[in-house]
Amino acid sequence: MAETIAPAALKDRIGEELGVSDWVTVDQAMIDTFAEATGDHQFIHVDPERAKLTPFGGTIAHGFLTLSLLPRLAAAADMPRPEGLKMGVNYGGNKVRFLVPVPSGSRVRGRFKLLELEEKRPGQWQQTQLFTVEIEGQDKPALIAEWISQFFV
Template sequence: MTDRIGTETLSDWVEVTQVMIDQFAAATGDHQFIHVDPTRAAQTPFGGTIAHGFLTLSLMPLLASKVPDAPVVEGTRMGINYGGNSVRFLSPVRSGSRVRGRFKLLSFAEKRPGQWQETVAFTVEIEGAEKPALVAEWISQIFV
């Protein structure tokens, strides 16, 4: 993995549906109308419903699973989220949009025997949009 520092991978495109948005609202209790009421949301500058920012961030594992030929740490027993150095929500993701993940490995280091920490620059791109939905620097730990 240390040889891959600085390399980027791209996921396949994934559609963000209204069903996903509604299910996220139900799970989090965030029922703001810009997410769940297409009629009212159409009257806003967004022109329709948009995904929650935290829904967009939470797509990271799904998008990572859709990277063709993604590098794998052999012998992984589990991986956990450790935290983020930064997260910025730059553009709304409209219901029905397709997004993909861009992952750039920034660092990969052994913290203690059998425990590795990786930092990844994570970008969520919106199909056809110039500006990404989200940029983040995310830290995970991998146990082997």
């Protein structure tokens, strides 16, 4: 169970890595489901035979699938949670970079570093985190993003 922390005390953790998630497998079924949900059926994602002929050597996850794992990976990370949390919402991103593809069958995990935290109005906090998606066995991350969210206590 993750620790809970007063939002004002969380400000003392700016610049720190707050948590690392468990590993999650990105398999072909997940990629195919994402393709159905988004209508993005480019062959490098959904056609293993044609994808073998590309420099990737097989199918790869959509970049936006990798980004969309943020909530799942955050939930699987042992990060401190704000005391009295009522809800959280995405606000946007300052920067998103897809650095290397995620091959089908890979395991990924998220790292979360707190960059900024500000109380916008009483009980409404805005945080910016550096979100990094690592691929098991690879040195270079799949994705880095400065992601902004708000939470309400």
